[in-house]
Amino acid sequence: MKETPLSNCERRFLLRAIEERKRLxxxxxxxxxNIRISFGTDYGCCIVELGKTRVLGQVSCELVAPKxxxxxxxxxxxxxxxxxxxxxxxxxxRYLNLFLKLLYISDVWLKISKMIYLFKIHFQVWQxxxxxxLLNHDGNIIDxxxxxxxxxxxxxxxxxxxxxxxxxxxYTPEERDPVPLSIHHMPICVSFxxxxxxxxxxVDPNERxxxxxxxxxxxxxxxxxxxxxxxxxxxxMLLKDQVLRCSKIAGVKVAEITELIQKAxxxxxxxxxxxxxxxxxxxxxxxxxxxxxxxxATIDTxxxxxxxxxxxxxxxxPSEVVSKPVLWTPGTAQIGEGVENSWGxxxxxxxxxxxxxxxxxxxxxxxxxxxxxxxxxxxxxQDAPIILSDSEEEEMIILEPDKNPKKIRTQTTSVKQxxxxxxxxxxxxxxxxxxx
Amino acid sequence: MEEEMHTDAxxxxxxxxxxxxxxxxxxxxxxxxxxxxLSRPDGSASFLQGDTSVLAxxxxxxxxxxxxxxxxxxxxxxxxxxxxxxxxxxxxxRERLIRNTCEAVVLGTLHPRTSITVVLQVVSDAGSLLxxxxxxxxxxxxxAGVPMRALFCGVTxxxxxxxxxxxxPTSKQEKEARAVLTFAVDNVERKLLMSSTxxxxxDAELQQCLAxxxxxxQHVFRFYRESLQRRYSKS
Numbered sequence: 001m002k003e004t005p006l007s008n009c010e011r012r013f014l015l016r017a018i019e020e021r022k023r024l025x026x027x028x029x030x031x032x033x034n035i036r037i038s039f040g041t042d043y044g045c046c047i048v049e050l051g052k053t054r055v056l057g058q059v060s061c062e063l064v065a066p067k068x069x070x071x072x073x074x075x076x077x078x079x080x081x082x083x084x085x086x087x088x089x090x091x092x093x094r095y096l097n098l099f100l101k102l103l104y105i106s107d108v109w110l111k112i113s114k115m116i117y118l119f120k121i122h123f124q125v126w127q128x129x130x131x132x133x134l135l136n137h138d139g140n141i142i143d144x145x146x147x148x149x150x151x152x153x154x155x156x157x158x159x160x161x162x163x164x165x166x167x168x169x170x171y172t173p174e175e176r177d178p179v180p181l182s183i184h185h186m187p188i189c190v191s192f193x194x195x196x197x198x199x200x201x202x203v204d205p206n207e208r209x210x211x212x213x214x215x216x217x218x219x220x221x222x223x224x225x226x227x228x229x230x231x232x233x234x235x236x237m238l239l240k241d242q243v244l245r246c247s248k249i250a251g252v253k254v255a256e257i258t259e260l261i262q263k264a265x266x267x268x269x270x271x272x273x274x275x276x277x278x279x280x281x282x283x284x285x286x287x288x289x290x291x292x293x294x295x296x297a298t299i300d301t302x303x304x305x306x307x308x309x310x311x312x313x314x315x316x317x318p319s320e321v322v323s324k325p326v327l328w329t330p331g332t333a334q335i336g337e338g339v340e341n342s343w344g345x346x347x348x349x350x351x352x353x354x355x356x357x358x359x360x361x362x363x364x365x366x367x368x369x370x371x372x373x374x375x376x377x378x379x380x381x382q383d384a385p386i387i388l389s390d391s392e393e394e395e396m397i398i399l400e401p402d403k404n405p406k407k408i409r410t411q412t413t414s415v416k417q418x419x420x421x422x423x424x425x426x427x428x429x430x431x432x433x434x435x436x
Numbered sequence: 437m438e439e440e441m442h443t444d445a446x447x448x449x450x451x452x453x454x455x456x457x458x459x460x461x462x463x464x465x466x467x468x469x470x471x472x473x474l475s476r477p478d479g480s481a482s483f484l485q486g487d488t489s490v491l492a493x494x495x496x497x498x499x500x501x502x503x504x505x506x507x508x509x510x511x512x513x514x515x516x517x518x519x520x521x522x523x524x525x526x527x528x529x530r531e532r533l534i535r536n537t538c539e540a541v542v543l544g545t546l547h548p549r550t551s552i553t554v555v556l557q558v559v560s561d562a563g564s565l566l567x568x569x570x571x572x573x574x575x576x577x578x579x580a581g582v583p584m585r586a587l588f589c590g591v592t593x594x595x596x597x598x599x600x601x602x603x604x605p606t607s608k609q610e611k612e613a614r615a616v617l618t619f620a621v622d623n624v625e626r627k628l629l630m631s632s633t634x635x636x637x638x639d640a641e642l643q644q645c646l647a648x649x650x651x652x653x654q655h656v657f658r659f660y661r662e663s664l665q666r667r668y669s670k671s
Binding site for chain 2: 001002040041042045047052054056058060081083084085086087088129131133135136137138279280288289290291292293294295296297298299300305307308309311312
């Protein structure tokens, strides 16, 4: 879907408002939107909401052979998916630039920051995979994604491993409690949007503001005020003291966000330890009018058997399959007569072949057809050698008389016997027309 | 009593006085649904069944690419994204099942040459995923205001080795079951819209599962009704 273009009056309005130090949602220049972190029931699953921007993060791990040039390090694999749910314009293939940029930033930041120390376990290393899915795009994907990745990695628990000499034992979660990853530090990205050639600056731009911005500066920092990554895009020219000022602001923001993350992680851990309810079900607010919960419901299925028997008794028996196979020669049989040639009068070809795939196999698989109208694969009635017709889209296949033909129809009802008729020696097969 | 329910809120009550090993009183896990939680899509819903959670977003009726347009009805597209890894063949087949179900109920002829896109994101999978996807898709379509001739719901049944029917199975139950059947029914006449089965079962068992599904669907539709009533009522 094409993205709705931004109207000129909206653009002018936003820029004028920014010049007057006003933002549409009432924030100040350096204010972040509300950050809300919720965890799922599995370890390593979290949803982060930065205002209305929503990112789902999931961490998973497996043991693999290490990379050849880094034989002792674990592998951290990072994937950010801009789901089509997030914005109508995020079709696969489109938006490649934005996507690549985001991927690059996130990748660079995460790898360079060497957040996690993954050691080698006897010829195998852990491969940690972080999957981030953007669910709703309301600006500042990079920050939201970085928070989600950090939270998911801190929340994740990997299976415990013990090495005895040459033997490596991987314990399931039931045998031994999974252990958390060893995290050095938590780098968080902070985005600054610049307007009017660098005159005005906003922290945490939302989607409208991103549309009218000139350039973006992203600083990834941890709470010890160490800069992990700086990236400037959009071609804006910044002065040195602007960049320094941004890094100071970033330091403050990162400290706040890190504290929020720690609190959320602690809360979740407490709830899990005390055995309370946790997971996404709990984070659905009860008071919201758009949310509704229902406790488990017992269903009375005691009459299910009787009903079923009734139905089977009342149902008509499946229609008789008229299958009178005619054996022409050993290895050649015929069932049915075939339909009239519907191609009109072609002097040469009398045969009508059947392999049309007229009833879509896929549909047969999807739905139960209670009517048992079976289309039997038809073979031309004549037994003379097949004459080719004028159609170009045919490939001629010669089957040996004793070879088993391929089965063409799948039947949903189990009525028809599985006797695949043997085909004639020479068979015309039209190319299967793609029904979808 | 709270403590037992914290991870898996589900009881299997063995009613029926043990007369038949089939069809004890089954139960559905606890449901939760939130609508309109995303600001960009036209309609969105998050559906939770126990620990399984699916988020659905609907865009439409909207512009469609000329190559995909159908002259007399809307083009319905379903996209299902797994949580981990890239989408594969299993997702494609589920997308197709959900699309066929939606096409049966959505009144596409009211919006010709448009596209209706349903995007589903698996948030957590703890059994009966396809049914949860169907339910989320239905609620999201309702939230988006797409005209439909009926609502639909999905219910999963599992048959274990001694023929006991379990509704809304967890992933552990699905793994140990001999057959897992998922059905989609509509709410007008409880007719079957879609079925997807895996495993071995007799046709008597199939009919029993269908009857159980129809019974369970009543509860799901009641849940839909109550949640929509809560949202749209004036009091």
